[in-house]
Amino acid sequence: MDAEELLQRYAAGERDFPGVRLRGVFLDRAELREINLTRDDLSGSDLSGASFQVSNFRLPEYIPLGGGRIILPDG
Template sequence: MRITVEELLQRYAAGERDFAGIQIDGVEMSEVNLSGIDLSDSDLGEIYMKDVNFTGANFRSSRIG
């Protein structure tokens, strides 16, 4: 499922943490808290992340770049 970074951040803020299998690319994220997020089996494509809190995040089998 392809989503935008804006949608991801809105859904995360609403309490959702399971984003397994998403596709998102061509975006920039900086200075956000995504602790505990599940991005397993996701395709993160060309994404730029700076100062993102990924404490306890799951990236198992994800593709970046």
């Protein structure tokens, strides 16, 4: 899946994207609240300036966030 498809589906209300291959996507400044990216492959992706408030998210071993931030819910 590419960034455009992810953002379109997210804008349409979809939040569950478990196990999706998102290698090398560019999500600069994307606001992706409550998105499920469990087991997704984000290797080589640019998340600079992206903001996540997520309900279900597991970080791979390494993601270069640049100016991005990941906000995990309390609990």
